[in-house]
Amino acid sequence: MKRFIGLFFMLGLLTSAIEPPLPQTETKKQIVLLIGPPGCGKGTQAAPLSQALQIPHISTGDLFREHMSKNTPLGKAAKQYIDQGSLVPDELVLNMLFERTSQSDCKNGFLLDGFPRTIPQAKALSERLKDAHLIAIHLSLSDEAIIERISGRLSCTHCGLVYHKKYAPPKKKLVCDHCEECLIQRTDDQEEVVKKRLQVYHEQTEPLIHYYAAEKRALKEVDSRGEKDQVFTEILKNLNESLCR
């Protein structure tokens, strides 16, 4: 119960449309999935959401980037797919993810950003977490807006914080405000690779929207065109509705 106090406190501040909190008997593991095209704001929203919900934020993209920066065998295997804008094969993703979710901080639940990305991944997750309460948030954004957002994106090589050349520039050019390390454009954020990632998204990940919509009330739709705080409030409202059902 304690882990939801932060969520309800923030909801109190952010919106007047508050539903009553969860009943005391709620004990299920809570799994929140952020599904959406590259650049729709999954990573941006995941950090404050993880704080509000008091569950860890797990980004499969970040896990792969960590492996690549350490040059591990998994990092080397994943790099060839990531640099081309393709998906890493399910088997590699699933082993890496389930190793992470078996850690003790995930015992009450977790927030997934960038997973699942294919129907077999979604099925493997459901199979693994049969008794969990799962809610998928679909953050929608048009392809044009995505290309504009991603081609201006800069990422910190050290802490992973994300900036935008035009909309969220760092105080000092190409230097992270938080840890003062260098900012770079990820290889997979270059325009041609982004187009490929979008194609992959439409073909392999978008079917998940129908997959979760078919599961009673497992899918919530959020328009991610708005300001960061507005989108955040909208996600919290949707989660609250789902958690209080």
Ligand code: AMP
């Ligand atoms: P992201 O930071 O979530 O955009 O992920 C960056 C890249 O990592 C993706 O373009 C994929 O190549 C790979 N990746 C991340 N998550 C997955 C996943 N669930 N399944 C397959 N590939 C993934």
